[in-house]
Amino acid sequence: MHEVRDRSPGGRRLLSSTDVGNTNRALLLQALADHGPSSRADLARLIRVPRATVSTIVNGLLAAGALEEDEPQAPVDGIGKPSRPLWFGRDAALCGAVSIDAGAVEVALVDARGEIRSRSEHALPSSASQSEIELLVTAAAAEVLGPHAGNLAGVGLLAPALCDHEVGTVVACTVVPGLVGTHLPALLGDALDAPVFLEQDVRALAVGERWFGAARGCEHFAALQLGVGVGAGIVLTGHLLNGRGGYTAQLGHTCVNVNGELCSCGLRGCWETVASTRWLRAESARRGITGGRSTTPRRLARRAEAGDLAAAELLADYIDNVSIGIASLVQLLSLQLFILHGEIVHAGEMMRRQLEQRVIERSLPALSEGVHVVFSELGQGSGPLAGAAVALTRHFGVTV
Ligand SMILES: [Zn+2]
CATH class of the missing domain: 1.10.10.10 (Winged helix-like DNA-binding domain superfamily/Winged helix DNA-binding domain)
Structure with a gap:
């Protein structure tokens, strides 16, 4: 040739x-x-x-x-x-997924068709030191993936953290602070004889949605994590946005209220201060709503549907707060598909429709047509599938 x-x-x-x-x-x-x-x-x-x-x-x-x-x-x-x-092929590209979150590490073996072959979950104290985390995660990974060492297409290592992809380490993490500076990519790579790809969890969710979820075949969309923290993974023209030092799309820390609450990041009035479940719980307690600090979007939606006016009012405020950040993405990047993750996905179809409608109302008319806000359907498989998708993308040399 x-x-x-x-x-x-x-x-x-x-x-x-x-x-x-x-x-x-x-x-x-x-x-x-x-x-x-x-x-x-x-x-x-x-x-x-x-x-x-x-x-x-x-x-x-x-x-x-x-x-x-x-x-x-x-x-x-x-x-x-x-x-x-x-x-x-069923066994063509077996992948590992190691997903770290507050309080737990989940490990799974997944094939290229998106079938989760095996999985396990272990407790991981949020206060664990770097060396404790490395020991626990390496042992958990060895249990599920060890029998396939040397035969894995790759391992997606997901962390609730800012990750520097060029250096291959965690640069900032408030949820599990011991992860900062971790050597886990190298340790897992040696133990499993496989390439390990570190990725921020919400960015990996976007890749997972592209391979296995609502974004299959879609070149422009965002995956949003709406939990105690708020974050986004954005795919534009088929590529996952990736900026300097892992600091990309810090949507949760864009200001929505110049005189707002102080945020965990040190800035004031960030979107996260009004769109997180932390805000929802604090506000529920402040307004004296039944359930108080233990409320969830689902419980609140049920109370609202049952005729609890105070719950309905708080739900409307929460929907409005969440819509602000999503509408910003419509304005900034003219995205149309938003796939939500976190507790909010259990809140029901009525709430989803109300949120979608509020996003449309907050969007420029020229951009609002075709805007869809959907709840992720990956469910309990979101971590394993996202981790596998990160590995598959690199293994097959495809974009995202
Ligand atoms: Zn902030």
Whole structure:
């Protein structure tokens, strides 16, 4: 095969045929991830390359076991040859997911089809020191992933923290402070003989939604975590936004009230101070609502639906507060799809519709058409699937 190795007058290397082949391969894998099981003809149409090129790429991936052919299916119009849909091989790219959160670490083995093969959860005290965390997490990972050491496509390591991807470590973390400066990526990599990819949890959720959730096939959207803290993972033109030192899309710390409460970050009036469940609970107690500090968006929505006027008023205020940050993303990036995670996803369809409507009302009319606010459907699998998606993205060399 002839490779073009000339350099252009500007010093940029021209694309070689290998580069083009790798790009087409990545496009094909991306199309499969976006559209699910697809025939060769579908893939040729989706990535706009000749059918023969698709066959060449597919044959290589089939031989390597990365893809499998499903049973022949009759053509939709009843004419022509039956097609054999291609899909990721069941054992082609087993991934590990290690998801750290306040109080727990969850470890899972996940395949490229999004099936969680095994999982376990262990307590992880938020006050644990760096070395204690490293010991606990390494042991928890070894229990589930150890039998597959050397055969994993990669491991997604998720932390509720700001992560510097170039250095591969945690730079700031208020939830589990002992994570700052952790050596876990190297420790897990050595123990499992696999590449380990550290990622902030909410950014990983965006990648997980792209592979396995509501954002399949979507190039512009945001995943939002609405819990004690508030954060966003943003995908724009198919790429996860990634800025200097991990400090990207600090949506929770944009000011929504110049005279507002002091935030945990040291600034005043951040969106997080009025859109977190911490605000909801404190406000519930202050207003003397039944349930007080133990309230959740779900309990509040139920009380409101049952006719509790004070609960309905607080719910409306919470919805309004949450809508401010989402509408900011509409204005800033003209996003249309917002996928919510956290306690809010249990609040019911009525609340979702009210929130979506409030976001539309707060958006510029020219941008508000087509805005959708949805609750994530990944459920209990969100951590494992997000971790696996981070690893799969790197393994297959696709974007996001
Ligand atoms: Zn703040």
